[in-house]
Amino acid sequence: MTSSPSLELFRGNGRAAHAARPLRLTPGFVATAEGSVLIEVGHTRVLCNATIEPGVPGWMRNSGRGWVTAEYGMLPRATLTRTPREAEKGKIGGRTHEIQRLIGRSLRSVVDMKLLGERTVILDCDVLQADGGTRTAAITGACTALAIALSRLVEAGTLKQSPLREMVAATSVGIVDGHVLLDLAYEEDARAEVDMNVVMTGSGGLVETQATAEKGTYTRPQLDEMLNVAEQGIRDLLAAQLECLK
Numbered sequence: 472m473t474s475s476p477s478l479e480l481f482r483g484n485g486r487a488a489h490a491a492r493p494l495r496l497t498p499g500f501v502a503t504a505e506g507s508v509l510i511e512v513g514h515t516r517v518l519c520n521a522t523i524e525p526g527v528p529g530w531m532r533n534s535g536r537g538w539v540t541a542e543y544g545m546l547p548r549a550t551l552t553r554t555p556r557e558a559e560k561g562k563i564g565g566r567t568h569e570i571q572r573l574i575g576r577s578l579r580s581v582v583d584m585k586l587l588g589e590r591t592v593i594l595d596c597d598v599l600q601a602d603g604g605t606r607t608a609a610i611t612g613a614c615t616a617l618a619i620a621l622s623r624l625v626e627a628g629t630l631k632q633s634p635l636r637e638m639v640a641a642t643s644v645g646i647v648d649g650h651v652l653l654d655l656a657y658e659e660d661a662r663a664e665v666d667m668n669v670v671m672t673g674s675g676g677l678v679e680t681q682a683t684a685e686k687g688t689y690t691r692p693q694l695d696e697m698l699n700v701a702e703q704g705i706r707d708l709l710a711a712q713l714e715c716l717k
Contacts, residue, residue, distance in 0.1 A: 482652070482659070491642065491654040491704050496615055496715040506620030508715070510612030513656055514602035519612035521620035522593045537587030537634070539617070541574035543567055543609060545598040570606045573679065577610045577639055577670045578617060580678045586634035592617060603657035607641035607668055614639050615712050622716075637673040640708035644669060644701040646689060651696050653704045665689045669701035673709050 486492070492513030500509040506521035527538045544567065547553045557563050574596060582592075594617060596609035617635065624630040643655045645663040652659060660666060667682035682694060 488650055489653050489700050489703070491707060492656065494708065494711055496612065496711055498615070498619060498715055504616070504620075505623055506616040506618070508612045508616040508619070509599075510608050510615070512604055512608045512611075512654065514600060515604055515608050516599040517605060517608045517612050518595075518597045518599055519609060519616040520595045520597075521613070521616040522595070523620055523624065524591045524593065525589070527589050527591050532589070535589065536584040537582075537590045537592070538584065539575065539579045539582050539587075539592045539594070541571050541578065541594040541596060541609075541613060543570045543574060543596045543598075543606070545601060545605070549598045549601045570609070573606060573668075573670075574609055574613055577641065577678050578614060580676075581614070581635060581637050581639045581672055582617075583634040583636055586630070586632065587621075588630075592620065601657070603655050603660045604643045607643050607670075610639065610641040610670060611708050611712065615715055618712070618716055638709055638712050639670060639672045639678060640705050640712060641668060641670040641679075642701055642704040642708060643667065644697045644704070646693060646697070651693065651700055653700050665693070665697070667697050667701070669698065669705065671702060671705045675702070 495511040497509040499507055500518060501507040501520050504520040505523050508519045510517050531538055545554060547556055578594060594613040596613055598605045621633045621635050625633050644653050644667045645655050646665040647659050647663045655663060664686045665682060665684050669680050670678040
């Protein structure tokens with residue numbers, strides 16, 4: 472049986488086509504947050520902090536249900552050249568809105584809002600250094616921080632059980648020079664023919680699949696291959712999350 476051309480490919484840093492970058496999850500990075508995790512995926516670093524506050528948005532009051540939301544930001548020197556703070560512009564950019572909504576949707580998919588009660592969980596995801604995959608790293612790190620925060624409520628006796636039904640994680644996959652690659656770094660993402668983000672739960676349920684052809688189109692077999700490669704990458708992330716929570 473011959474090997475897939477993608478599997479035979481090694482990237483510039485010696486990483487195989489279907490191999491992810493080195494991953495590190497550091498819990499308790501910020502002592503003052505209910506849940507805090509620094510996630511490092513290669514050179515991408517995102518600080519994820521979970522805050523639990525009493526009450527919910529006005530439209531949810533007296534519903535007996537909680538709410539989970541996210542905020543995302545990038546430090547000015549997270550990239551090679553300085554990016555002005557959005558506060559200087561007086562408004563949040565479209566990209567930031569899109570990423571915040573993605574993180575929020577991903578985390579809400581695994582939380583039982585009834586068990587959470589009328590509390591709001593805010594996940595702050597701040598990019599310290601960006602080298603591709605910041606939004607997927609934010610989802611993986613934020614879910615870990617969320618798990619820590621909710622487990623503390625259970626330990627304190629505030630909640631009888633954690634509202635977190637299962638973990639969720641995310642990764643990127645794409646087609647570069649005709650090859651399917653897992654976990655794209657910035658230079659690979661910048662020249663990818665197809666870029667895809669996949670969000671998946673511990674039970675294998677897909678929360679989001681965002682695939683966009685930057686140049687031309689892609690085929691159904693290529694889409695299937697990207698999903699299969701992403702799934703394996705996410706299973707490794709889910710295992711790392713559980714190891715971190717121990």
